Amino acid sequence: MxxxxxxxxxxxxxxxxxxxxxxxxxxxxxxxxxxxxxxxxxxxxxxxxxxxxxxxxxxxxxxxxxxxPGHVLPKEGGVGxxxxxxxxxxxxxxxxxxxxxxxxxxxxxxxxxxxxxxxxxxxxxxxxxxxxxxxxxxxxxxxxxxxxxxxxxxxxxxxxxxxxxxxxxxxxxxxxxxxxxxxxxxxxxxxxxxxxxxxxxxxxxxxxxxxxxxxxxxxxxxxxxxxxxxxxxxxxxxxxxxxxxxxxxxxxxxxxxxxxxxxxxxxxxxxxxxxxxxxxxxxxxxxxxxxxxxxxxxxxxxxxxxxxxxxxxxxxxxxxxxxxxxxxxxxxxxxxxxxxxxxxxxxxxxxxxxxxxxxxxxxxxxxxxxxxxxxxxxxxxxxxxxxxxxxxxxxxxxxxxxxxxxxxxxxxxxxxxxxxxxxxxxxxxxxxxxxxxxxxxxxxxxxxxxxxxSKRNITHIPYRxxxxxxxxxxxxxxxxxxxxxxxxxxxxxxxxxxxxxxxxxxxxxxxxxxxxxxxxVDPQALIQQYQNEIAELRALLREKETNVGPPNGSRSDRTKNEAMEKRLNELRSLILTSNNVSTMEPSGSEGMARPLSPTKLKYPKLDFDKSTTELQEDLHAAQLKIADQEDEIARLGWELELRPRDVDSRVADLQEEVAGLKLIAADYERHLREPTRKVREDVEREFAAKVTKLESQLESKRIWANRLDENFRAVTAENKELQAVFQIMEWINSALSDGPSISPSSSTSSNLNLPTLVVSQDIPSRRVDDFSPTADSGLKRQSTITLTNSKMTRAQLSMMDLAGLQDRFGSLGTGARKPQACTSMASRGGVFDWDRETAQMDEGDEDEVY
Ligand SMILES: Nc1ncnc2c1ncn2[C@@H]1O[C@H](COP(=O)(O)OP(=O)(O)OP(=O)(O)O)[C@@H](O)[C@H]1O
Known part of the structure; x- marks a missing residue:
């Protein structure tokens, strides 16, 4: 079941x-x-x-x-x-x-x-x-x-x-x-x-x-x-x-x-x-x-x-x-x-x-x-x-x-x-x-x-x-x-x-x-329902019994009757009474069985309900079984006799086997100490992730370095230009300091030793940093700076301390294309007409400055 x-x-x-x-x-x-x-x-x-x-x-x-719920009626005498x-x-x-x-x-x-x-x-x-x-x-x-x-x-x-x-x-x-x-x-x-x-x-x-x-x-x-x-x-x-x-x-x-x-x-x-x-x-x-x-x-x-x-x-x-x-x-x-x-x-x-x-x-x-x-x-x-x-x-x-x-x-x-x-x-x-x-x-x-x-005031009992x-x-x-x-x-x-x-x-x-x-009084209590059903089934079965019909009824009738009887018996067995509860007790050893007779106790395996013929058959079967078992015992005894006597060689074999097993065990132990495949995979996965992360960091650093490099180059180039300007300034200053003091009252330009800045368009190959003071053969002791036209921008010019130069020269201008401009400046008593000269320069070459 x-x-x-x-x-x-x-x-x-x-x-x-x-x-x-x-x-x-x-x-x-x-x-x-x-x-x-x-x-x-x-x-x-x-x-x-x-x-x-x-x-x-x-x-x-x-x-x-x-x-x-949750409240109990207090009664007297309960405590103690x-x-x-x-x-x-x-x-x-x-x-x-x-x-x-x-x-x-x-x-x-x-x-x-x-x-x-x-x-x-x-x-x-x-x-x-x-x-x-x-x-x-x-x-x-x-x-x-x-x-x-x-x-x-x-x-x-x-x-x-x-x-x-x-x-x-x-x-x-x-x-x-x-x-x-x-x-x-x-x-x-x-x-x-x-x-x-x-x-x-x-x-x-x-x-x-x-x-x-x-x-x-x-x-x-x-x-x-x-x-x-x-x-x-x-x-x-x-x-x-x-x-x-x-x-x-x-x-x-x-x-x-x-x-x-x-x-x-x-x-x-x-x-x-x-x-x-x-x-x-x-x-x-x-x-x-x-x-x-x-x-x-x-x-x-x-x-x-x-x-x-x-x-x-x-x-x-x-x-x-x-x-x-x-x-x-x-x-x-x-x-x-x-x-x-x-x-x-x-x-x-x-x-x-x-x-x-x-x-x-x-x-x-x-x-x-x-x-x-x-x-x-x-x-x-x-x-x-x-x-x-x-x-x-x-x-x-x-x-x-x-x-x-x-x-x-x-x-x-x-x-x-x-x-x-x-x-x-x-x-x-x-x-x-x-x-x-x-x-x-x-x-x-x-x-x-x-x-x-104890009649204390309790409002809530936490059952929930x-x-x-x-x-x-x-x-x-x-x-x-x-x-x-x-x-x-x-x-x-x-x-x-x-x-x-x-x-x-x-x-x-x-x-x-x-x-x-x-x-x-509850007609719907389960026991009551079962009893009602029992009564109905009994009545139905009795009615069928008394009804006159074909002998033994049809096949389906018989099946129905059997089903009803089965059901009736089931219900009856569920309703326990002093009578049926005793008869239903199982014969299991732990049940409520009656005490066994001394004979039954002595032969607990014997089935006392069997007929003599059945018992004789059982006996015969048991005798055959005993004979089989005797054969088996004899066979086992024989095998026991034949079992190998050479115990020492067997022991040696076993020892060898044990040694082999020990080696295997040692091998296992060694392997056990190694990280398992899964652990290794985990570590490798972790390592690969770290490498990828580092590579991406490296790449971004490389980009950053490139940018830095570009910046550096740009700054260096700018610096170089500044150095050029600075060099010009240095040179002008040194040229000025080397030269004679400027005297606005000098009568002729040939007497003047004024440094002259010359923008020369004739020497395009010279770079801004190539300039150097050179003695002009025509104008003795007159220093000439030659700048390549294309290298000097207005920005560079604006960075020059023109005001300072002006102080030294008294006046400074742009636009003169030839050294004569300076001569003419000098001929005007060192006075340089800024506005006029600048305008001239602007009309001429915009890039040309000095
Ligand atoms: N009165 C007793 N006589 C003999 N043995 C007992 C007695 N009470 C408990 N034991 C033994 O003590 C052990 C623990 O008992 P038990 O399992 O009944 O405890 P428990 O209170 O139910 O424990 P838990 O709450 O952990 O389930 C068991 O081995 C049990 O056989």
Whole structure:
């Protein structure tokens, strides 16, 4: 049977004449490991649809006393347990540590009042208690619990003294190997005379006083899981069967024993398997009621809700608000109808396999998620036996008037991930962050609820700050019976975390609950729908039987009948009664089988149901097999004889082989030290990128250098021209200083030794820098500068200190084409007519300057 092939929601069984069935009725293909045979959601009224899709952790149907979500009706007498005491404890002080109890109703005990849990709980609990002893003799999970049941007759109901407060148990884990090798002593003292008291020895936490706490129950390190179940969970499981929503969860730091307490081990089953056993034992021992059980399993990992039972891989689920304020719906959660303990165990195994666990520094198999295992329990008063077949069958008869109430409740068992500081793994740290955050929000919510119960003015409770508190909202806001097992480590190393756990436990004790039995008249409850369908199918089949027709009917009629019968049987098997739950128990070793006879125990492999002939055939086959095996043994013996004796050469061969392998290993090691190809490629790629970058930088530098070069050449050329001008100036100055002083009063030009600037157009080959003072043969001592016409520009001229020259010459002009101009200047007494001469020059050659 592959449950993965199915999908949640309704399934149509082929062959069933649906036209004969009510259109709103679900068509179900029942497979215990398939998702719950759910009616189509749209066909159900809101209550059933939402509860079937994903019922809230607790049903939120309340009477009109219900306060706003997030607000709890404070009641008296709830505070006291869990309060830190400073009294020195003595055996005689025991009574002072006990919980100040409200009115108590014991379902098993003699109190018998019908207040509190109510008369129905009392009678149901008595029935359960009476019935449980015979059911546990078959070596099932319940067996372990049953031992404890015997020795603690009234305890669960004693513990559930009031349904108004959380039942808080503190469990101390035994020291593990590492702790034993360090010191091995526990920081906790759990005195034998009082199992409500836990003490921290003086000075262990740095304080001077001895510290003591009182809780509903302290389980020391020698307590086994069976006792933990009886003291902390059994009352809640049975209350859930009676119609109360119940939540059991374990809280504590990582590796403190939460999963061990809830799941346990094969030799010491924990609260979950023991609860399941107890549920089935309860059904077996309640002949006056019929039950329908649906199981689901989800985990909350990194703030994501995952369906651990969804077909295929885990599916992510979303939360939404229900119709009633405070209701939380888990959309699309897979619920599997379960008929036997074995089926539940298979679901649990499937969930466990999918659950996120990982090794941390403290726990080799640490839960990395919060896990919620839920069973929705629907029950109704059983119908009277059907006279025609002589036995009562589910849906077989008519209900008595007024007996139409359906109880719908949810039992949720939650294994919280443990709080932790940090681990050496990055992934673990990321998970740890989410775990710690959600636990922190849980703590905050609990503390606000506690404040609210103490009538403090609390306006907001941060349920929405984490998915965990959102999931727990309906239960924490009071609509469920809650039991919390707080687990602590015995080690001094973990003391701070353990103290924080105890503080949390104290807060829990102050939260007020107001769980009520969920008993409603609901024709759309799943169990009711199944019963209606059973009744209709029975009627249809009976009608067909009585109808006169062709012998055995047509082929299609026969197919239809078979389909209807199959469907009827499936539905009947889903509705659990004291009768069919025993007959459906699997024969597996872990089921609730009857004890085996000594002969069967001696020959467990023998099939006692086989005929003599079959057994003789088996015997013959076995004898042949034995003969074959003897031959094989003989052959192997012979081979053994022939095996090589030359061990030394074999050893030498092997040594050689080892040497060869060592060489290969050394080679590998050498290669390992080299950078891998990928690293080399990365380096090369990086290097190439750098080269390209440098090349582009070089190119831009080259361009820049070229520009610089051009600039330099331009500047050099300009400089050269300036030097030429400067040289001219120098020369003029020196020529002037060498010459005689100018005297304006000189009479003739021939007497004058004035330097004359001559622009000569006749010597085009001379460059500007070629000029030099030369003695003019015609004009003795008269210096002549010859400049090439083309080299002197107006700009150059403008740079010459003409004013200075004018000072020296008295006057300076342009335009004279011949040395005679100077002569004429001189003949005019050294007075040079600037305007006239310039105009002449401009008319002549524009470039000609001096
Ligand atoms: N009461 C106990 N008796 C014997 N062994 C225990 C007990 N409690 C815990 N252990 C062992 O201690 C180890 C850690 O326990 P467990 O895994 O239950 O811790 P945890 O609180 O669930 O941790 P985490 O939060 O990391 O999942 C396991 O090997 C478990 O078997």
């Amino acid at each position: 592959d449950h993965r092939s199915a999908t949640p929601g309704g399934h149509q069984t082929p062959g069933i004449p649906t036209s004969k069935l009510s259109s709103r009725r679900p068509q179900i293909s029942v497979n215990p490991l398939r998702p719950a045979p759910a009616p189509p959601l749209s066909s159900l009224p809101s209550h059933v649809a939402s509860s079937h899709r994903s019922p809230p952790l607790t049903s939120t149907s309340r009477d009109n006393q219900r306060p706003e 347990v869990g309060t830190r005491l400073k009294i020195k404890s003595t055996p005689s002080a025991e009574s002072r540590y006990r919980t100040p109890l409200g009115p108590r109703t014991s379902a098993y005990g003699s109190q018998g009042a019908s207040s509190g849990l109510g008369g129905a709980v009392v009678s149901a609990a008595r029935r359960l208690h009476r019935a449980i002893t015979p059911s546990v003799s078959g070596g099932s999970w319940a067996e372990v619990g049953a031992l404890a049941v015997e020795e603690n007759l009234d305890e669960p109901w004693e513990m559930l003294k009031s349904n108004e407060t959380v039942l808080v148990t503190v469990r101390v884990r035994p020291p593990n190997q590492a702790e034993l090798s360090r010191d091995g002593t526990s920081v906790w003292d759990t005195p034998g005379y009082d199992d409500h008291l836990i003490k921290l020895a003086k000075g262990r936490d740095g304080g001077r006083d001895e510290r003591e706490w009182v809780f509903d129950r302290i389980l020391d390190s020698s307590t086994d899981n069976a006792r933990a179940y009886v003291t902390s969970a059994r009352a809640h499981v049975r209350s859930a069967m009676d119609g109360y929503n119940a939540v059991i969860f374990a809280y504590g730091q990582t590796a403190s024993g939460k999963t061990f307490t809830l799941s346990g081990s094969p030799s010491s089953p924990g609260i979950i398997p023991l609860s399941v056993s107890d549920l089935f034992a309860g059904i077996r021992s309640t002949p006056d009621r019929e039950f329908l059980l649906r199981a689901s399993y989800l985990e909350l990992y990194n703030e994501t809700i995952l369906d651990l039972l969804s077909p295929g891989t885990s599916k992510e689920l979303s939360l939404s608000e229900g119709k009633k304020k405070g209701d939380i719906i888990i959309n699309g959660l897979t619920e599997c109808a379960v008929r036997t303990e074995d089926e539940v165990k298979r679901l649990l195994r499937l969930g466990e396999e999918r659950r996120k666990v990982g090794g941390t520094d403290w726990n080799t198999r640490s839960s990395r998620s919060h896990c919620v295992f839920r069973i929705v329990i629907e029950s109704r008063a059983a119908r009277p036996s059907v006279p025609d077949d002589g036995s009562r069958t589910p849906g077989g008869g008519l209900l008595a008037a007024g007996d139409k109430m359906t109880r719908i409740s949810t039992l949720s068992i939650i294994d919280l991930a443990g709080s932790e500081k940090h681990t050496s793994s990055k992934e673990r740290n990321a998970e740890g962050k989410h775990i710690n955050q959600s636990l922190l929000t849980l703590k905050l919510v609990i503390s606000k609820l506690a404040d609210l119960a 700050d984490s998915k965990l508190t959102r999931l727990l909202q309906p239960s924490l806001s009071g609509d469920a019976l809650i039991s919390v097992i707080c687990t602590v480590s015995p080690s001094a190393v973990n003391l701070a975390e353990s103290l924080s756990t105890l503080a949390f436990a104290q807060g829990l004790k102050r939260v007020m609950l107001r769980a009520e039995k969920k008993e409603v």
